[in-house]
Amino acid sequence: MSSHLSTPRRTAPTSVVIGALGSVQNAILPALAIAFSGIGGSGRFGVAIAVAAAAIVIGTGLAYLGWRRLTYVVGEADIRVESGIVSRAARSVPYERIQDVSLAEPLLARLFGLVAVKFETGAGGSEDITLAYVTTAEGSRLRQLVRERRDEEAVAKAAALAAPAPSEEPAGQVLFQMSPQRLITFGLFEFSLAVFAVLLGLLQYADNFVDISLWDARVWERWLSEQSTWVARIGPAAQVVGAIAAVFVLVVIGFATGLLRTITRDWGFVLERTARGFRRRRGLFTRTDVVMPVHRVQALAITTGPLRYRFGWRSLSFVSLASDNESASHAVAPFARIEEIAPIASAAGFHLPDEATGWQRSSIAYRTDKAIGAALLFVVVAGVLALFAPAGWFLIPLGAALVAAALSLYEWELRRRHAIDDSQIFAMHGLLAPQLQIATRLKLHSVEIAQGPLARLRGYATLHLGLGGGEMAIRGLPLARARELRAKILTTITATDFAHI
């Protein structure tokens, strides 16, 4: 088997087809743009077809060359990948450095029975090696193989430490999953008008190519006057109906966007506890399968939105060194009740705050400064208006200043608090909904007490905790309390060290 292993291998030949289809996708937009623009006069359709054909041929050629020139070797101690059409790059990742192997199946790849294999090293997204695409069977073989190799090395190295080497275990226990009904509820809360921003951007893009100028006011004036005479003819009742219909359409589009995005992303969401750690599978078109080892969970973040909080929905994510697409933390229960979150947290070795948690507030001076800071801009505007605007106008920003200060005070009073217990540190903040972070004292990497000029004058400080894969800071602590927290955390970290020696 080892001779078979050490020969250089190529990714699946069908990945060239996927690359070619990708280049078709890339060719469509420029071709359309040329076809509907003034470039080339009457022959522009010919130009468009030629450009599209060239883009497709070049894209396919590059995909083929890229495939020909990429080989990987599954060696005794590492995985080596050589790639590059003109300049060659050779990369080696030792098994012991590979945190895990994740598999992703975008829609096209899925149709061809292919997966993209990513070897996660924890160094951050771009540094990881990805093999796109190999057959599904080869993908799971690689994953299994890397795990076995890594375990062998770990066992060999840690034999003296008697680390519990995880052996094969029956299939994972399901910790959390989302039914279609849950997904629909989730989607409704994800109401989004982002699609309009995209449309606006496209309009601007089209404007550069299309002959009619969208930003020419006269075009719109003419259109408006035509429309308004038409609207005036049908009477005020119809105008009201029209306005309501417009709002209705807006709302429907907003909900549809949210539903669509949520369902495509989180379809078939399953979180399992397996021998390897937490395994999450999700996705309608692009199915992903990610495994997070338990010991790599550095902290928990429980977030929520202003509206969904009122209905008792929260989202749990793990902060860890590995990255999850663009976001730094892994969503493990994106839309759940707190009762569903608690078992996941305890499976990761954390506990949620309870009645015994000794919450403490931030410093009073910080509260005052923050409220003043929130109101300051509005007060300045009010001052300017009082001098230069007609009488009475300055009352509007003055009212806004009061509201801003009141909101800031409310946030301090109700939400901004922190707590420390024997093993964990909790931090909460948030104006309209509480955002909670929970970190293990033991898994922190550094502790910093930071003070700006104002904070020094007023005797409070920010405690920055060095957390692997995320930021955690407790703001506005009285200086003495910040020092106390730091001393406690450091005691935990260093005490454990001595136990290990």
Add this chain to the structure above:
Amino acid sequence: MDNALAPHATLLDDEGALTRLHPNYTWALRVGMLLRLVPLVIAALVVEVVLAEAAQSDPDLAALALVPQGGLSGAVMLAVLLLLIFVPQRRYNARGYQMSADRLRVVRGVLWHSDTVVPLSRVQHIDVHQGPVERFFGIATLTLHTAGTHNASVHLPGLGADLARAMREDIRAHIKRESL
């Protein structure tokens, strides 16, 4: 400074007296600052020459000639001189470190004050770096890298070069012991 390496500090002593940095560090800071301020002085000289020529050729701007020769660049140079004397000194005074058996504390910042403690067991790797100016003054920067996102690298500049290397060995021994 000599006893900085000895594991003398008690474990909870994170508010204790700080060890001062190498005295040459003030001078290294001054040189670095001077290099950054030279363009400003040059700009002042250029503006002065341009204005003087404009005042000679254009009668409307003759009033500019009332400013004494070298007045602008002189003022800028005086300001630079004062900055060079006082700012590095204040910065030096604000900085310090405290090395104990199992942690390193780094304090810095005149206006924005920061006080960081890195447990030695959390250090991923260590760098000792010497730029040309630092080498001239016989000092070095010790950098501790941690796995945290905040404070991924903690810099301690202005150590004597030998001390920096000794501290690196000390911390390295600690890392080795922890990872056994």
